[in-house]
Amino acid sequence: MADDSDEERSAAKIHQNQPYDESLEVPDAEEIASTYSPTPRVPNPAARARQTLQQPGRGMSRGDSPPRSDLSDGSDDDDDDDFEEMKTPTVAKAPSVRPAQQQQPGQQQYNSEDDDDEEGSDSTEDDDEDDVHVEGAYDPAEYDNLPVSPEIKELFQYITRYTPQSIELEHKLKPFIPDFIPAVGDIDAFLKISRPDGKPDTLGLTVLDEPCAKQSDPTVLDLQLRAISKQTMAKQLIVKSLDNAEKNPKHVENWIESIRDLHRSKPPPNVHYSKNMPDIDTLMQEWPPEFEDLLKEIGLPSAELDCDLGQYVEIICGLLDIPIYKNSPQRNEKIQALHVLFTLYSEFRNSQHFQALAEDNKLDNDLKNDDYGGGGMGDEDRLVL
């Protein structure tokens, strides 16, 4: 039995291996092996002989799974059996394989139940042959000529009795992870709004259609506008707040800087008078009608008046109910009075209400500059000059 199967194995082997003799492509070989493997039971002694001879030398490439089954099979089969099988190899090197190849078709038809067994042994040999091809693999033939006792030589056969499994290792692709991708935005598609005044716009042509980096601070600008216009508007002032102010010292500084500028551009908000001065609203009250009438006739004293500047200041301030306190410690009583005078002037000038009135009056009464405080202010204007 043992003999038989040996032969059959070899027969099987022969044609199976040939196509792959020179190749190491394990997976393919495996597939093909399973298709072709059946073979066994070749009652052709010649073929047998050849095969047995060929066993060791022939390069087989299909080292793969089958060996495993073989191993387990082999283990019960036991040693003697295996030994025999082993011995044959050492006998001779393999000659040509062709004859076997030619037999292939015929052999293929043999589908035997012994497959397991045969497949097993096949692969055993396969692996041996495999070794021949793998560079540096173990080749028992190298040690054939060791000067050892027959006992040891017999022992050596244990080496080829075990056929190492060919273990297929999994490949794992570590997919490359692309770099992070910065965004550059898209190109101006000229889907844009043109100027309401119809003037030509070159945004997106001579210059990118993007705001400049230095945008006004809306809150600051709003404050400035209020300051310039002197308007008190119902519009609420947007109170600006900064997120993460502690992390944005630059923003805080900018804010402080711009508010400082704002204040610098405004007149100092108040002057500390050394004595009480009437408040501006009081000074803006209308004169008694008699006085108004008189002024219409004689006008205010002009700078042509034959007096020095100090006296003139006293006259005008007197007319406008602005006190000039004598004996102030810094001897600046007139300056303080003048400050009140100019504050009054600017108040009139910037007051929308009075301007409107002045215009109206001018139309209606053909008055010149000299009605109300307006008249006085004209004078003071000159005075300032």
Place this chain on the structure above:
Amino acid sequence: MMLSRMKPAVGPGAATGPSKETSKKKKFPKYEDFLDIRDYTGAITLLEFNRASGKGNDETDMWIAYCAFHLGDYKRAMEEYVRLTQKKNCVPDMWSYLACCYFFLGMYPEAKTAVDKGPKSRLQNRVLFHLAHKFNEERQLMGFHQNLQDIIEDQLSLAAIHYLRSHYQEAIDIYKRILLDNRDYLALNVYVALCYYKLDYYDVSQEVLAVYLQTFSDSAVALNLKACNHFRLYNGKAAEAELKSLQEMASPSFIFARDLIKHNLVVFRGGEGALQVLPPLIDVIPEARLNLVIYYLKQDDINEAYNLVRDLEPTTPQEYILKGVVNASMGQEQGSREHLKIAQQYFQLVGGSASECDTIPGRQCMASCFFLLKQFEDVLIYFNSVKSYFYNDDAFNFDYAQAKAAVGNFKEAEEVFLLIQSDKMKNDYTYLSWLARTYIMNRKPRLAWELYLKMETSGESFSLLQLIANDCYKMGQFYHAAKAFDVLERLDPNPEYWEGKRGACVGVFQLIIAGHEQREMLRDVINMLRNTSNPQVEYIIRTMKKWAKDNMVPVP
């Protein structure tokens, strides 16, 4: 400029505009002054101030809308136009303008409705043209394309479509043609630079860009592009420096391109802050989703990455690549052939495309494709062509070394395997098993054995033992084969292991006799044999001892 926005910025029921207040009138600085320097924030503040002082009229509203639009505050502009279009005597142009606002807000259906109410105009055609692109309506697109005229705005609009469709060379051609006759159209240089950037010609992009920056050194778009070029040419740090200079130059109220800059800072900082910044930007900045996917991949959070790309219909190479990468990762993790097949197809698509086949990612794609197909000779062709870019890249080396080992080039495989630094990869069984095999093939079985010794006991360490046992055996490295079988046999008294051990021990004996191994090993061999209780043991040991005695080798 962000034409690729997908996420509508405004839902139904948007906030109402600022309340109008009446007050007294009067005006001072002119808004034209603000417009000249493109200080739209200033202009709006002034215009609003006027409006609040009761001096407002339709024209003020239109100017505010105009300013808001060019400031990039499309929502604000839209609100103005919605109000303007609701008036009785509305100028029909307002509808086209409203459509523009909707377009930039990513509200394409609304844009379509609005633009249809507008008058027939070149602007209308351009909007429809771009809408057709957004809606992927190729036939309509061609129709509107036909209607474009040979005027600069239309041509530039067409170039923008080329750009969006990744036809960068066509876009460049248009820009260059216009520049020939209009040297003073400096902005076109930036457009050209954007195209070159997309074509990966970063240094050319820099050069062209410099022309513009010379005149407009505070341009956010140009500086951002410069930063991106630096990122590609140098590193994130250099790129960040550019953005920093922009941030320093800009006033606090400068919010244009803020999202873009926030997004890119995450990119330049290698993903720092990704989870805070990127999620709200998904579908606002097209790259945000991709970067979030990349971030998750880097964190090994495959599921999150997968969720983000699952429904993404890829159009750009980067999107295809990421779909491929995510599917590949998913497939390997779950062992799903389905995912791997999809991945392989995406990789093939990108790697085989005309535009990507010669880029580094394109080569990586092709290599990955062949890797999944287990065609390692081909894998190596592609890997070899780009390996100089990835000398220190663990993932690359992981794949590269496997491919080298797979084709039997174990010498180089070993070198590459040893370049890998990541502990996670070094503990991956794929790494361990392939490195062990590589060692054995390179006749360094001791190193393979050490790999085993360092492992925790597990199914994998058992597999590694089997590998070492059998590979060593095959290669005639019987000593380590014997050691491995010895352990295997103790873990699992399978007769197969005994056979292996028996053969390996005899193999060592043979090597000793042949003078290929040290005689002292015989002692270890005999000890190992004794670990097995099998009648053959005594016979073998006896034979060995006899030889030892004859050859004066001390044995136990």
